[in-house]
Structures are given as structure tokens and as C-alpha cells.
Amino acid sequence: MLNNHNEVAVSIRNLEMYYGDKKVLNNINLDVMKGQIVGYIGPNGAGKSTTVKILLGLIEGYDGEITILGERIGNGNVEYKKKIGYVPEIAEMYENLSAREYLTFVGELYGLSFDHADQKARELMKSFGLEEMYETRLTSYSKGMKQKVLLISSLLHNPEILFLDEPLSGLDANSVMVIKEILAQLAAQGKTIFYSSHIMEVVEKISHRIILLNGGEIVADGTFEELKEQSKEGSLEEIFNQLTGFNEHKEIAKDFVQTIQEVEHNEK
């Protein structure tokens, strides 16, 4: 199983993207191997979500060439999506449905049969301790429970590549441990995982490779050790701050607090 680690899962060439006149992605070049967990990080608005959305076909109108598992995407090609699982940043689902209805719907869209999807979904819900809630509408789920359903919906069809955008948001510490372990085991089986998050401690621990995006460009790419070497900083958070040229957090906080405390003088 480990022998396929040298195969390219995702390849991006000269990717550029504009929103109106604003360039949000500038010449992104990237090859991701099978079995890699890639931590995809960067400040707000760096272009992380945009890249992921382009890879999924959610956004069109980019320049450049993208190949996923040997297939070029675009031109109405949708087959490749069968091998992809996606957890968007905000748990947006058809919450009027019960978990069962939603998960079987998604499973069937990905090509599973109803019964297979149903049985699989029920078991996955069970392992997350949500068996009781299987028939309940998603509207009454807590944030963490919704997140778990979302994770299940992205994994039901046993995808080759996973795009996770803040997948741990809302989960309790125990669930976080479970998910991290699941990801590690999936990677060991040759699945490719794109992991996007703002929580540096997690990215630092689970990623085989870290890609740092800033202003639509890749500013760092390598293992955590390599990045540490490069920037002579101890933690990923510090590396992040350094590479994105950010060192004024104290001043900003000070200004912020001062503004909050301002009193309205011209009150009648």
C-alpha cells in the first residue's frame, strides 16, 4: 500500500484567479503525492478556500492547469468528483432533513446504493455516538454534531482525496483525538488529505507537509522541520507570523482595547 506514495494525487500548474480586478491567486504550482497530509495554511483572505473551491469545481474562471488523479478538471468533467470528499468551512447542510435522509442522499449522489449508504452511515454515526440521533432533523443538532455529520458525509464514499476546511471546529477534545487518528490512518492507507485550518498546533502535529499561503502566493512549502530550519522559529505559529510579516500583535491589541474604552464626550 505504501508503494503508491510516489504517485501524484493533485497537480496544480500556474494557477491564477481574479475576483474582478483583484488577483487572489498568483501563480500557484503544487504537486501533492498520495498518502500525504498537507496542511494548507495562511492568513484570512490568503486564497486557501479559493484554491480548494477551484479544485472541487465550485469556482470557475481561473487560469492554469489542474490534474486530479491523472484527470484534467474543467470542461464539464465531473467523474473525478467521485474520488473526492469535502468538508466546507461552515457546516452548511440541508438541515431540514434528518441525518439519515441527508447522508443517504449524499451517499447516493456519490454513487452508493441507498441500502449501502444507509448501513454505512448508520454505523459511522454509531461510532461517533450519534446512533440515537440518526432519524432526527439536523436543525436540532449542536455545532459539533453537525460537524460530525458533515465529516461522515465527506467520507461515506471512501474518497481518495479529502479536502477539509477547519474540520475540527466545534468538536470536543475527545472527538478531536478520534478525528486526528482517523486522518492519520486514512493517510497511511494512501489517501491524500488537504487540511486547512487556523489552529497551528493541530496543523503542526498532523501534517506531513505544510504549505503557507500569503496574498495569493505560496510563501513556504515543506515539512514542519524544514520550515523550522528556514525561519529559525520554534512553533508553527511563530513561523506563520514571521513569514506573513506580522509582528505588531501587541500594538493592535492595545489600540483595540483603547478604542473600546473610549467615552462618548458629546453626549447631551
Next chain:
Amino acid sequence: MKNNFLFLQLLDRLSFFFRWFNVDYPAFRKILQVKLMMDQRRVSTVLSNSSKKNREREGGNNFSKSLIFYGLIGLIMLPFIFMENQYFFQMSMIFAILSFLVMTTLISEFSSVLLDVRDKNILFSKPVSRKTINMAKTFHIIYYVLIITFCITGPSLIVALIKHGVLFFFLFLIEIIIISLLIIVLTGLVYLLVLKFFDGEKLKDIINYVQIILSIVLAVGYQLVGRLFVLVDKQLIFTPKWWQFFIFPVWFGAPFEVLLNHNTTSLLIAFSLLAFVVPIGAILIYIKLMPSFEKNMQKLLNNQAKSKGRSYKFINRVSKLLCASREEQIFFKFAYSMMRREREFKLKIYPSLGFSLVFPFIFLANSLMHDSYQDVVNGKLYYNSYFCAFIVPSMIMMIKFSEKYQGSWLYKTTPIHEVTPIFKGVFKAFLLKLFIPVYCVVSISYLFIFGMRIIPDLIAVLLGILLYVVICFKGMKQSLPFSKKFEVSSQGQGIIGFFLMLLVGVLAGIHFLLSFINYGIYIYICLLLICNYVLWRKGFTMSWHKVID
């Protein structure tokens, strides 16, 4: 911020009124302003690709377009305005038509605004009283209802000014405002009652039943107004009966007779008084009950109900029976569960469901008043079954909306090849879930009345309506099912349904003409079968780009 809503400036003049009722006027104004501002902006959907600039420009367009339709439909009041010296009759009729149109729009399209609980987390956590919040919500609706009302009555107002003079015009204008307020408040009070006495899942079902009942009451009540006046010696005579005191449009006809024709019978004076006293009373009661309205609305947020471990075998089997391709089956099931659960969708579709159920019977009953039962039974009145199609335009219009429209990212991330099976599956689910039950009730009742001879005609009607689904779909702006946000500014499109009903008239016309030929009905059925076959196959074919704007 450049948001000089004329409406808000008008309200500023009346701010004393709000303060008098303990409404925090600045907060009220701010909430209302934000609501109106949001209506003007189109929310970007997950699926849309267009740049942000495009989106903002398009805002509000839909609403202004639908206003033209309201203006057009208002033309049907003109004959009554042109009449001479029958003020009581003509104005009663005008107010009956007006209340029918406004109340229909209100219950089908603004119920969801009235029962909106979405901004609860935002507003309730702030130091604003419930009365203020509800007042803002109510005036949000009043704003749209007044615009719609004035579009409907615009043509009549102009003619009234020219033909009947200034006094008539102002009386008309004032009564229009009063009756709109009365309708809003009455609708609000009905919902309030329902909210007060029911709870949980039952409440949500009851609200939909109330809507169906309201629309039936409306349709029947409207018929009654005409029935009040009897033509005797070329004079319309009003024959008072006790129940007529409840038909409020008639109250509003009376002041014209009293003030302009100086006809001061005690009945007319009583009606005139009711026309002013009841609305004021109702408004006062409504304002008093506002806080409890908001409080009870919380019940709508309860989602404890757990659906029983329903068997999915049945629906799986049905989907396989009705849908050819796998993708079609998936969307059939999806739409079936969504329609069952989506509250706003139900709020908007159930009034039309009521109409499509009641119209075939009302028009039949109408004829029974004039003709003998025997004549009716042997006649051709079973063509009224075409009125079942009333729900089709509203459904096709509503199907693109969802409370949880953001979930539609699935359309893009999953491997769906074409859009055709999506629409086919969804429409089949709709037909099975909403249309077929109504159609069955109507056709079984008709079979009892008209006898077995109308079986071929009923089949033709059914096939005609199936064809009509595709035609309506083609005639409207198409978007993927459950992928758009319900927006107040995109409301008011339901009125287009009235016009699309004319198309059903064309189908009924062909049906009628062919029935004069021997075996014509069978030729017609064959024609419909072929058309249906072709259109249901090819009619939904389109590119992804067209449905994602």
C-alpha cells in the same frame, strides 16, 4: 449610507404614535432600515460565479417586475369604477377583489416574514424590546403590502379621481390604507391564536392547515360578496342578512353611499362605523398582543420531534417506479423529504394548494345557483377540473428556494452529470406529493357528480396539466432546486401564477374544441401523450451554467 427610504421619512413624521405605544422609535427605525436595505441586496449564493458588482445591481428587479403584474390585475376593478351611482355595490365589489388579492398575497408570500425566527439570535440578544422588534417586523410587511395594494388600485384610483371627483378619491385612498392594515392585522391575529394554542410539531402542521383554510375561506367569502346583491328591475338591491356583517369588504362600500349619495339608512351607517371602528380596534389589540406574539413564536424553534424510524422502502420503491435513471430517483427522494420538512416552502405553497382544491368546486357551485342540478350534471362543467393546475406555477416558482440554501454546494462537489434528472425527479416528487392528492379528490368527486362518461376527459385534464408543468418551467427563470434564499424582495411573484393560468385556459380550449369531433377526445389524449413524452424527455435539458447564475 444613502438609504433615504421615503417610507422611513414618512414614519418619522408619525414617530409620536410609536412612542405613544412604548416603542423605542430609533431602534425600530434602525431595524426596519436594515431589513429594507437587506431586501435590496441579493445574497450571493454558493453556486453563483458572477462578480459582486453584478449582484448588487440586480437587486429589487424581481419585485418591481412583479408590481407590473399587480397593476395589470388591478385593471379588473375598472368596470366597477366606471359604473354610475351604485356606490355601495361598486365599492363593495372593489374592496372584495382588493381584499382577496391582498390577503392571498399576504398569506402565501408574507407569512414566512411574519413568522420569521431567523433574526432572533441577532435581535433578542440586544437591548431591544419585543414590541419594538415585532413592530419593525409588522411595518416591514406593511411596506410591501402598501406598495402592492397601491399597484393594484393605481388604475382605479386614477379613474376615480377623474370620474367621481376629489372627495371620492380621498375617501377611496384612506379606505385602501385602512383595509390593508386591517388585513395585515387580521392575518397576524389568526397566526397569533394558532401560536398561542398549539405547540411543537403539531403547531407547524396546524399553521399549514390554517393557510389552506384561510385560502378556502377567502375564495368562498369573495363569492359571497357578489351574492349579497340581487338584480331587481335593473337595480341592485342589497338584502341584509345577519352573516353579512362579517364580510368586511362590504363595510368599506358603505361610507361612499353615506357621504356621497347621502343615503343614510341605519344599515349603511352601521357598516360605515364598522369600517372605521373595527380596524382601529384590531390594530390596538394587535399592538397589545405583540410581545406575546414574539414570545409564542419561540415555539417554532422547537425541533425536538424525532421522526419515527420510517420505512424508506416505500418511497424507494415509488421512486424506482416513477423515475428511469438513478440520479432522477435520488432527487425524487431528496425533494420528497425536503417538501415534507421545509417550513417556508410549505408556508408558501399551501395557500395555492387550498385554491387548487377549492376552485373546481366553487365554480361548480356557482353554476348550481343558476341552473338545475340535472343541467349541470349533463353539462360540460367538469372542465373546472383544470383549476387544479393552480398550484403548478407557484410550485415551480418556489422549488428553487430553501431556508438552508447554502447546502446547495453539494450540486457542485458531487459527480452529477446533467441537470435534467434533477428537475425531472424533483417535479415528479412534487406532483406525487401535492398535486396528485388534490387531483384525486377533485376527479373522484366529479365522477360522482358527472358520472363515468367523463373518465376520458379527466385523463386529458391530467395529461394537459403534466404538459403544463414543463411549459411553466420553460416560461420561468430556472434555478436549481433548493438553492436560493427566500427573499422578501423577490416575493410577489405568485401573482404571475394568475397569468400563467391563462395558459391552462388555452389547453382547456383545445380540449373543448376537439370534444365536438367524434372521438376528438381520444385524438387529444394521443396528442397529449406524444407531447408529454417529448417534452418530459427534452424539456429539461439545459447547461449547468444556465441554472447557476
